[in-house]
Amino acid sequence: MLDAGARVFCGEGFAGANIDLIAVEAGVSRQTIYNHYGDKDKLFAAVVGEITERCTARAFAVLGTFPDHPADLEADLTDFAIRFIRNCVCDRDGKFLRKLIHMEGERHPELFASWRIGGPGKVWSALAARFARLAFAGFLDIDDPDVAARQFFSLIFTDLQIPSMFGEVLSDEELARSASIAVGTFLRAYGRRKAGAEQSRETALRA
Template sequence: MATTRASVQTPGRRQRSENKRAAILSAAEALFVSEGYELTSVDAIATRAGVSKRTLYDHFGDKQTLFQVVLTRVTDTLAATVRTAIEQELTEGRDLREGLMAFASRVATEAFPSSEYVTFRRLTSQDRSAPRLPEAVRERPERMLEERFAQLAANGEIRTADPRRAAQHFTALTVLLAVDALRDEPAGAVEESEILAIITDGVDAFLRAYR
């Protein structure tokens, strides 16, 4: 069967299409963060991206789908950062306290203060009109830590029948407290030693409860 001309893309055309898609995503992310979902129009996104509305619709269909793609992209980046920290710090055979300290410190000082996390928080804290991602996608970072804690429990390194709750307790005692300290003070005002002290106290409290 003959292939229609519309379905054929030369390498140059494919690259231009990918460039336009990337420009649309970057423009949409910036506007959704600064203006909010409700106040951001397709016209504004297309103008900022330097493309026509028709091109935007061809790539994404509508504003709702575009918002979900933007949010998924940011979530994927954040999840990849957490996954790397888990794989590199919570390694099998490593001293548990040392591994938990290294993981929490890395997430608190690298992942959560990052522009990706700031964008994630701004996108997910918008009004009810903004589309939401499926729960499985939203909670991917937490699920990855839960899976690692389940392995720790299976290996006898922690005692818990509920790895999800254990992961939530660990995060609350360490990463979230450290992030709160960073958020409440001007940039650079919180000493690294203070963050380390918060995480140390949290890890020790967690181990007293779960070891």
């Protein structure tokens, strides 16, 4: 029911969404929707709330797989990036949420306020904590972990943003290549570079 709402709202926008269509897609009668949610606005709010919740839950689940003790830093970070993109950013909920925010974020910012503080706010700060730990353990050289976390996310999303806007499906290969390039650059910026010997080893490995 909320699922059908998400599909239709996302496809047609709030104004263009047709409650009859949502009812059909959900396999219930229109009246049932009105019984449950009252009116279109409340249904929309419920849809946004549901997706927000699922999205942040999933993001934290994936955060739990962060490589705190990496064997191969670059490979492990790349795998993590792929998991994150697949499950939180380019999955259906992630696309829905991004699109809904773009469409209605300016008109109904209050609907997305909880996403803003509970989503990016908390996820990035949690990711920053993981990066800080890696830096402390000597795997990375980071000044500001919060900045690094935001940039990590931005880099791994670089080449997927435009295809995602047009609803194109991304193959595993594209995704892996994109993640690998992004992590490569991330490590060029934040890879350990302190001691001379250590650095040359790093550089050799990277090349």
